[in-house]
Amino acid sequence: MQRLQIQVRTQCRRCGALMRADLDDLVARYGASASLIDRQERCRMVACDGATFYLGARRHGEPWRILLDAAALRDGLSLCPPAHLAHGRPAPVANAADLLIPGRR
Ligand SMILES: [Zn+2]
Numbered sequence: 001m002q003r004l005q006i007q008v009r010t011q012c013r014r015c016g017a018l019m020r021a022d023l024d025d026l027v028a029r030y031g032a033s034a035s036l037i038d039r040q041e042r043c044r045m046v047a048c049d050g051a052t053f054y055l056g057a058r059r060h061g062e063p064w065r066i067l068l069d070a071a072a073l074r075d076g077l078s079l080c081p082p083a084h085l086a087h088g089r090p091a092p093v094a095n096a097a098d099l100l101i102p103g104r105r
Contacts, residue, residue, distance in 0.1 A: 007057040008036065009064065012043040014050025016081035018091055021054065037067045 008021040026036070036054040043050040054067040068074045083091040 007060060009055045010052035011055055011083050012048060012050040012052045013080045015043060015045055015048045016084045017043065017045045018083050018085055019044060038070050038073055
């Protein structure tokens with residue numbers, strides 16, 4: 001992912017915050033061969049104890065894909081609050097959660 005310059009974000013299951021993730025930081029923490037699929041981490045928003053999952057996009061402007069494969073981890077996505085950007089603004093239509101619905105962009 002780092003070599004391909006994939007764009008990476010996290011989305012919190014509890015507060016819905018979308019946050020940029022830095023691939024250099026992830027490589028430093030987990031190693032260059034680590035996978036982000038099915039990896040969850042604690043939300044970095046102050047006062048949130050939710051778990052985040054990763055989203056990836058091949059390049060700027062491409063659709064975001066949820067990097068969850070395990071059915072048990074995907075099952076709860078429908079219960080998550082809508083993803084939001086800074087200042088509580090709703091995520092654009094290209095929000096990854098929409099990609100779970102076939103044919104909808
Ligand atoms: Zn959160």
